[in-house]
Amino acid sequence: MQLSSGKEREVLRLIETIEELKQWVSENKATGAGIGLVPTMGFLHEGHMKLVETAKRENDVVLMSIFVNPAQFGPNEDFERYPRDMERDQELAQTAGADAIFAPSAGEIYPRESAIVISAGRLADQLCGKSRPGHFDGVLKVVTKLFHLSEADRAYFGQKDAQQLAIIESLVEDFNFPLEIRRVETVREPDGLAKSSRNIYLTGQERAEAPHLKKALEMGKQLAIGGMDPIPAMTDYLGENCSGTIDYIQLLSYPDLTENVTGEAILALAVQFEKARLIDNLLFTIKGN
Ligand code: AMP
Secondary structure, X not given: OEEEOOEEEOOOEEEOOHHHHHHHHHHHHHOOOXXXXXXXXXXXXXXXXXXXXXXXXXXXXXXXXXXOOHHHOOOOOOOOOOOXXXXXXXXXXXXXXXXXXXXXXXXXXXXXXXXXXXXOHHHHOOHHHHHOOOHHHHHHHHHHHHHHHHOOOEXXXXXXXXXXXXXXXXXXXXXXXXXXXXXXXXXXXXXXXXOOHHHHHOOHHHHHHOHHHHHHHHHHHHHXXXXXXXXXXXXXXXXXXXXXXXXXXXXXXXXXXXXXXXXXXXXXXXXXXOOOEEEEEEEEEEOOO
């Protein structure tokens, strides 16, 4: 315990091994505490903090994992230069209300190459899955481990990564994982840019252009709700206002990600800037005729 402004405050526990994590989990389970899990790759921002705050309201204790998961990066992606700052992350996680951080090494999580492959299948054929082959299989690999190791009652994911959320929800539902997946809305900068650990890699000029992603989505949403195809207008708008290259703009049903878009829909895009690939999306309802 540590004294802070006259009140006793639990010190955030830093856990680096599976053995220690099992101990922490069993101590909490023994007291009947509900466990909320917030999986992240660190370099925390207000988006991650909102996940922790939401988890803290709904659970007795919150475990945040910080693990830059090599399995979800392709050979030419930014695994090596993904930003990391453990000291700052610990402070932010504690401020947000986390009780423990699980920050294992890659060797701790993947002591050997497993022969078993978990595949996201059809759900990875669209959006980011198309341009990042194997990415969601890597995500499923790590979350399966984290769900089992943490024995969490609830796990928290951001709508910012809506395809990831849909795939994880499907994993949990289809294979009866004993936990609930909770969705948290995207946290944005005042100008609309979705918070992301990768935003630090934008140049000044790109940062000034980046709010146009959200603006393009808003415009496309109105067109889609009005029964029109939003893609051409969004493509033109981004072409005029952003120096980045459009990776995709897609309108799909959500969460099943098909091209039959009546009902719950996702309008999503990805833009590749020089050193940062940004994604964003809006979820909304399209009424049938
Ligand atoms: P990451 O560290 O980028 O893997 O993200 C960890 C979790 O935080 C994922 O569930 C993300 O969807 C979520 N997240 C990332 N950015 C945001 C944001 N701007 N708002 C809300 N959640 C976010």
